[in-house]
Amino acid sequence: MDNFTVGVVVFPGSNCDRDVSWALEGCLNIRTKYLWHESSDLNDVDAIVIPGGFSYGDYLRCGAIARFSPLINALDEFVKSGKRVLGICNGFQILTESGFLPGALTANKNLNFICDDVELDIISSKGGWFNNGGEKQTIKLPIAHGEGRYHCDSDTLKKLVDNELIALRYKNNPNGSSFDIAGITNEKGNVLGLMPHPERACDELIGGTDGLFTLKSLILT
């Protein structure tokens, strides 16, 4: 695992890329490499994080333009090979816009940009992204978003429930998300998208360590 490298995608407008890199390198001793969005060479990395921010200024819709970058185009093969991809906040929006995850993220019900710590129930252990040993457990992570209201049609919701693809649900839904959804995985479990920021909860001094497990699980193969 010594050479295991996590690629951290950088778009114009990404602003959590350095936080993710800091959390992985500084707290977990996992090597990282920044991946500029115009690169489509993913050979050097073993897992990928698409961090939060405002890629392309959130123009048109959050994540809509980022979807057409060379890097996201190259992601299809990466995901199919079973390697792990974690989309945080804007990264989650990009993963839904590009079809790696179902549904869409829309404006918060109360129209506010919400910056807060939230309690989350871990629902599924699919992909091993959370430390719940198959049981329901609660963690606390920060959120910071204006467009985090998860929306999908009823058929998709049924599929998410039936296939255990719902990873996290808000205990007290802050943004009006369908079914209190805060994070989901793909069917294989190697892609996770979530609105909360695990990289901001990796050190006891700055708000807790409930995010460590999720980042650490990037090195699962």
Added chain:
Amino acid sequence: MDQFAVKVFVRLRPSVLDPAGEATKSASLKLGGDGIKSLRIGKMIEVKIEGNGENEVREKIDLLCDRLFANTVIEDYEYSLEKL
């Protein structure tokens, strides 16, 4: 080559909550806009495009709408097309 002016309207699907529309409706009522039953906000995109005839241009616009202008999980679209 013919040139066309296209107006694309993108709207949130009726089943999707439009909080910005709700807030604007509330402000409209305060201004005295009596009788407003519903108010929803969409987007209009103006495109000038060249192509060999209307059918070819419609094909291109359909692709753009479906893949980029609208997210069909939450939005519907329609457009009008005028030959210049």
